[in-house]
Amino acid sequence: MTGTGRFTRADRLLHSREFQHVTRQGRRAASDAFVVLVAQAGTGGQPRLGVTVSRRVGNAVVRNRVKRRVREWFRRERQHLAVGIEVVVIARRDAALLSFQEGGRQLSCLVARAADAAA
Numbered sequence: 399m400t401g402t403g404r405f406t407r408a409d410r411l412l413h414s415r416e417f418q419h420v421t422r423q424g425r426r427a428a429s430d431a432f433v434v435l436v437a438q439a440g441t442g443g444q445p446r447l448g449v450t451v452s453r454r455v456g457n458a459v460v461r462n463r464v465k466r467r468v469r470e471w472f473r474r475e476r477q478h479l480a481v482g483i484e485v486v487v488i489a490r491r492d493a494a495l496l497s498f499q500e501g502g503r504q505l506s507c508l509v510a511r512a513a514d515a516a517a
Contacts, residue, residue: 405473411448411484420448420486427512429504431492436512437484445479447472451489460494471502475509485509 411417424437439446449468451461468487479485493501 403473405469408444409446409472409476411446411486416446416484417448417450417486420484424484424486425512425515427508427515429508431490431496431501431504432508433488433490434505434508434512435486435488436509438480439482439484442482444481445472445476445483445485447476448484448486449489450486451493455489455491456494461489464489464493467498467501468505470498471505475502475506479509480513483513 411420419440420435420437424435427434427436447469449465451464453461455461455464468489472485487505496504
């Protein structure tokens, strides 16, 4: 595979029980724009991502932009994430104000902090 590949169904947390597992078992790191929860999956495998953006963040256009940016960050950075890690990103209101680069920097720092706490 060339490049960083697509963001496929296998890369996503799909069910509420998967989100609940990460919420209960995971470690948390937060900034003004994001809350990141990181947990090890029961089975190994590729890193997976779940994104939550509430209506408080903005209208549908803004929320979808934030989700696209988080997914793109994950697509680019997943090769640097540990095997079997599951990440849930909860966007806060300030996430809509960040540039793509600044949002990516914050997400990388938060995931690293939460993963270090989980280890």
